[in-house]
Amino acid sequence: MNPFGGVVHQGGVVEGDPEDDPWKGAPPDLDPGGCRLYNSVLEMMPSKPPCRILPVAGRDVGMVALRRLQPGELIVEEAALVYVPDRLDREATGRLLEEVVGRMTRVQRDVFLALTDCRNPGHPDYLGRSHHTTISASSRFFTNAMSYGEDAGLWPILARANHSCRPNAEFVTRKDLGLQHLRAIYPIEEGEEVEINYMLMEQEGLEGREARQEYLRGCYDFECICRACTLKGGKLEAEEGLRRGLVAMKDRGLGRLTEQEVQVYLAGLYTIQAKLSYIFEVVEEVFLASTEAASRAEYGRHGRALVALMYGEGSPQVQLWEERARSEGCDAIIDWSEGRVVE
Numbered sequence: 001m002n003p004f005g006g007v008v009h010q011g012g013v014v015e016g017d018p019e020d021d022p023w024k025g026a027p028p029d030l031d032p033g034g035c036r037l038y039n040s041v042l043e044m045m046p047s048k049p050p051c052r053i054l055p056v057a058g059r060d061v062g063m064v065a066l067r068r069l070q071p072g073e074l075i076v077e078e079a080a081l082v083y084v085p086d087r088l089d090r091e092a093t094g095r096l097l098e099e100v101v102g103r104m105t106r107v108q109r110d111v112f113l114a115l116t117d118c119r120n121p122g123h124p125d126y127l128g129r130s131h132h133t134t135i136s137a138s139s140r141f142f143t144n145a146m147s148y149g150e151d152a153g154l155w156p157i158l159a160r161a162n163h164s165c166r167p168n169a170e171f172v173t174r175k176d177l178g179l180q181h182l183r184a185i186y187p188i189e190e191g192e193e194v195e196i197n198y199m200l201m202e203q204e205g206l207e208g209r210e211a212r213q214e215y216l217r218g219c220y221d222f223e224c225i226c227r228a229c230t231l232k233g234g235k236l237e238a239e240e241g242l243r244r245g246l247v248a249m250k251d252r253g254l255g256r257l258t259e260q261e262v263q264v265y266l267a268g269l270y271t272i273q274a275k276l277s278y279i280f281e282v283v284e285e286v287f288l289a290s291t292e293a294a295s296r297a298e299y300g301r302h303g304r305a306l307v308a309l310m311y312g313e314g315s316p317q318v319q320l321w322e323e324r325a326r327s328e329g330c331d332a333i334i335d336w337s338e339g340r341v342v343e
């Protein structure tokens with residue numbers, strides 16, 4: 001029996017029958033954006049995620065915090081609904097998806113179908129809600145897929161987090177746990193939308209508004225209305241100037257910056273609410289390159305504070321950075337949000 005409801009002819013050829021639409025199980029319009037469905041899944045999660053999927057202004061739906069969240073708090077941990085190893089090409093991925101969708105439970109399939117499928121409706125490959133199941137499944141997958149180390153996967157709840165050029169949350173891949181984590185990286189108020197940054201921080205993510213908007217329009221087909229993109233007047237000028245300065249420093253090469261410039265660079269990254277994973281990369285780079293004991297100690301503490309926020313206390317990453325910080329003979333803690341050491 002063909003799980004998608006098409007007709008299987010004797011030769012084994014599968015043909016979709018328009019009268020027997022395999023997508024008819026999709027959530028009806030009385031659950032716009034699939035909010036009710038997603039929230040019922042969130043409520044069933046043992047970790048009791050402090051967020052819900054709700055309609056948000058200017059967008060379809062978004063993830064909203066149920067209470068104030070501190071940097072480092074785990075918001076959602078989710079196992080992949082679909083996992084695609086890096087070695088598979090696009091065609092093999094399509095076949096795998098067909099198989100996986102066929103094995104899904106009713107709820108899993110409903111969740112999958114409620115995902116948006118509109119990365120680029122103008123693209124010639126876009127077939128939307130076609131009864132051609134493989135292409136439609138692939139289209140949904142590629143619209144919502146996330147990287148999982150070298151591989152890719154689909155985490156339907158996490159895929160509800162919208163983009164902001166000034167994010168307050170970030171995905172942390174925990175292959176060791178078989179999970180994808182969404183963690184708060186800056187304070188999030190109750191009722192505030194939980195947002196991640198879709199861009200690479202060292203590339204478009206660091207750029208000014210014009211370049212970011214162009215990138216997001218081209219890749220994701222939306223007009224960004226985030227807090228950074230809607231700044232006006234003096235505040236916009238200040239942010240654009242800061243970003244130009246950061247790009248110039250990055251282009252010179254972090255290895256060529258003086259210690260003071262590194263401090264300015266890091267402080268600037270916190271000001272624009274850069275992803276912690278990028279700030280961590282910078283800290284690790286300058287830590288490994290530094291030969292001066294005092295700065296190594298400071299970078300060591302900074303690195304330890306960042307991995308504690310991203311991976312949690314007790315993680316192997318924290319142990320490694322504890323050793324790094326300790327070997328420099330210093331055990332003061334850093335107030336990461338101020339980018340300074342607390343004595």
Ligand SMILES: [Zn+2]
Pocket residue numbers: 164165166212224225226227228229
């Ligand atoms: Zn933006």
